[in-house]
Amino acid sequence: MQDKINKYFTEVDAFNPANAEELEQFRISSLGRKGWMQDLLIDFKTLPSEQKRETGKFLNELKSKVERRIEHFKNVFASTETEKTTYTDLSRPGIPVTPGAHHPLTLVRNQITSIFQKIGFSISEGPEMEDDWHNFSALNFPPEHPARDMQDTFFISKDPDFALRTHTSSVQVRVMENSKPPIRTISPGRVYRNEAISARAHCQFHQVEGLCIDEGISFADLKQTLLYFAREFFSVETEIRLRPSYFPFTEPSAEMDISCTLCKGKGCNVCKYSGWTEIMGCGMVDPNVLDNCGIDSHKYSGFAFGMGIERIAMLKYKINDLRLFFENDVRFLKQFIAGI
Numbered sequence: 001m002q003d004k005i006n007k008y009f010t011e012v013d014a015f016n017p018a019n020a021e022e023l024e025q026f027r028i029s030s031l032g033r034k035g036w037m038q039d040l041l042i043d044f045k046t047l048p049s050e051q052k053r054e055t056g057k058f059l060n061e062l063k064s065k066v067e068r069r070i071e072h073f074k075n076v077f078a079s080t081e082t083e084k085t086t087y088t089d090l091s092r093p094g095i096p097v098t099p100g101a102h103h104p105l106t107l108v109r110n111q112i113t114s115i116f117q118k119i120g121f122s123i124s125e126g127p128e129m130e131d132d133w134h135n136f137s138a139l140n141f142p143p144e145h146p147a148r149d150m151q152d153t154f155f156i157s158k159d160p161d162f163a164l165r166t167h168t169s170s171v172q173v174r175v176m177e178n179s180k181p182p183i184r185t186i187s188p189g190r191v192y193r194n195e196a197i198s199a200r201a202h203c204q205f206h207q208v209e210g211l212c213i214d215e216g217i218s219f220a221d222l223k224q225t226l227l228y229f230a231r232e233f234f235s236v237e238t239e240i241r242l243r244p245s246y247f248p249f250t251e252p253s254a255e256m257d258i259s260c261t262l263c264k265g266k267g268c269n270v271c272k273y274s275g276w277t278e279i280m281g282c283g284m285v286d287p288n289v290l291d292n293c294g295i296d297s298h299k300y301s302g303f304a305f306g307m308g309i310e311r312i313a314m315l316k317y318k319i320n321d322l323r324l325f326f327e328n329d330v331r332f333l334k335q336f337i338a339g340i
């Protein structure tokens with residue numbers, strides 16, 4: 001019997017289960033009701049009483065060794081079990097991540113700026129709070145000129161010389177003051193006008209204005225540049241039309257229409273059956289403006305244009321309410337995830 005006990009001692013010492021199932025089998029085969037420990041106890045009962053003391057001691061030792069061994073491996077497997085649940089299982093399907101999206105106004109602004117960058121225009125930016133000189137006076141709006149009312153200005157109550165800019169032409173004044181021709185620049189940015197908010201108007205919106213000044217710049221250059229833009233941005237079949245208009249800072253001035261993007265000029269309810277949609281104001285920079293900004297109007301001439309980004313985006317994406325751009329409704333914004 002002592003030999004048997006010794007054999008089990010070495011077996012228990014060598015026992016090294018790979019997983020919880022092997023451990024459970026070991027527990028059943030050793031301490032279980034039909035396990036070898038039970039067999040040993042049965043044998044033990046048949047021993048002569050003088051041997052019982054000595055062998056009993058070994059049997060007890062063997063039993064507690066088995067118990068300690070089982071306990072030890074139980075703990076080992078329990079902790080790897082928690083590890084399994086705390087660590088990522090790389091074989092599981094991934095958690096979907098919704099990609100972010102550019103705002104449609106950002107997409108359209110980027111497109112407009114890159115079209116002009118391709119033909120050598122730089123990008124210039126300026127402050128949203130402007131003084132009277134940059135927003136009005138330098139641009140040939142004399143004091144008391146009714147055109148100042150045309151733009152529904154938000155003045156700053158503390159200092160009437162300051163206002164929220166009503167157009168980004170103010171940036172062009174800054175560029176002309178600080179650089180020498182040839183100048184080719186576009187100024188994208190946010191502008192403000194005190195208008196009632198509706199599907200077609202807002203008190204804040206965005207513009208891209210352009211300016212080109214050099215020797216011998218003519219109205220033909222303006223027309224060709226805007227035709228290039230219209231065809232790059234909308235489609236190669238787009239036609240443009242220039243109608244006489246008035247701005248204090250350009251002479252002559254014009255409004256530019258494009259052939260309706262929806263009906264291609266045939267007439268529909270978007271273009272009010274005219275076949276044309278107005279998209280921007282433009283003209284030859286008034287010589288007074290050049291002189292105001294320190295550019296010799298006898299030597300240089302130039303053209304300028306300005307368009308609302310919201311209006312262009314509404315045409316491009318067939319959006320019928322301008323307020324959607326400012327409400328940040330995710331159902332609207334996520335339609336632009338794919339970008340352009």
Ligand code: PHE
Pocket residue numbers: 166167168169209210247250281282283304305306307
């Ligand atoms: N600044 C004008 C506006 O805000 C647009 C414009 C720019 C018109 C340049 C002519 C030339 O309406």
